[in-house]
Amino acid sequence: MIEFKNVSKVYPNGTYGLKDVNVRIDDGEFVFVLGASGAGKSTFLKLIMHEEKVTSGELVVNGFSLAGLKQREVPKLRRSMGIVFQDFRLIPSMNVYDNVAFALRVTDTPYREIRKRVPFVLDLVGLIHKAKNMPNELSGGEQQRVALARALVNKPALIIADEPTGNIDPEMSMEIVDMLDSINKVGTTILMVTHEHELIRRYDHRVITIEGGSILSDRPDWRDAR
């Protein structure tokens, strides 16, 4: 669950990232976050990932209260979420399997777990046959699926996808969002930031629109979202 209560974020140079935002996203929801660049979407995500700290207000993510979160709690928070970036952020010197296993290795997961879970998630994103390939041998869509597998391998309660389709062509985009949709069906909360209205119209999900650092609209589906 994510809950913003009167959250404001002011950057050191005085500009507002977010202004008095109140929003609640329950477990198991699929939410699109819509907004132009510079509207405050990034700040919204960065606060949830605890990359930035709230200036005022209360923010609770997966049971962690982020205002005044202790440094040693941050890894625990991050392990409760999986993050997918626009630019994939795969490690070019590692093959597909190792890229996914990396997330488990650096969180000190036992070998047996790694050998079990990596093939499982690679199968889930349909790339088990490319486990030995290097990232540069894959298409953009495939790379993003590897990134998705890496986000999933920790069994997070929440997936944050920051414009996951921004760098891949439209058919592939659909595939990615379909995949997120089916992950959502088994109970994982999905928070997907995008500015592609086309994409949003294909699904029946809640849409939150951010503009000028505030929530412009928050609708149960795209129909009257702005």
Place this chain on the structure above:
Amino acid sequence: MKGSGTGYLVKTGIKSIWHNKLMSLASIAVLSACLMILGVAALFSVNMGEALAYVESQNEIVVFIAEEATDEERADLEALVAGTGNIESYQYISKEDALKETKEEFGPDSALLDGLEEDNPLPASYRIKLQNLDYMYDTVSTFQNAPGVETVSYPQDVAETIVSLKNMVSIFGIAIIAVFVAVSLVIISNTIRLTVFARRREINIMKYVGATNGFIRLPFVVEGMFIGLLAALIAYFAVWGGYQGIMNMIMGTTSQFLQSMADSLIPFGEIWYWVLAGFALTGMGTGALGSVLSIRKHLKV
């Protein structure tokens, strides 16, 4: 830790040294040079300290007992000498002993002193060797103020020279160590910074998947410590060789003076473990610290 991570990250760190061969080699070379200079300075200080300690131990203060001192005062003085700190050893010289010694010094002319046994003008005394010349004045004044003491003689100039030499040697040693530890830190952290830069993507991902800072640092710290250890071994063998070489050279000369100097040098066999441990600790310590410093800003995500 029972998981897969530690082993994996240690391996990653060691691989990384090989991956950045040239830069690793350069920092091992510079670091071992620093350690060598450090070692030479430390060995010089230690030997110098040893030599000074010897000179120090040869200096004594002499407490002359007043002719008119009562038996009670003499007993008190004996107790005072025995009970005062900073005394390495002491020796009581009676009036008779003093005369006998003086006669020996006169040698063939000792006949001049004949007959003095009846009315011996030489005072009885305590000859006291001190542990530490730094506190000589305190000890001296203790005896000067004691009843039954005629005078106290002490080697003022020698003591002052030795004390200031000792201070110089230790200041010099500390300064050299500080400078070269700082230089080593800069060198190591620069090498690690390159690795960190090359792997900033991985670090970034590690942060996002919830790796702890300790875990993220691990491969870099391993890399730094390994570089430090290699440099320490090189420096150790170089210093060992150099020390033995100088010893052999001095022994080989015909100069009596140089040979007696070599006698007072500490044999390497007696201190090798200190040198090795010192190098290994300094090398690995600066390696680890350099890594921690160079990765710090990448952990703030």
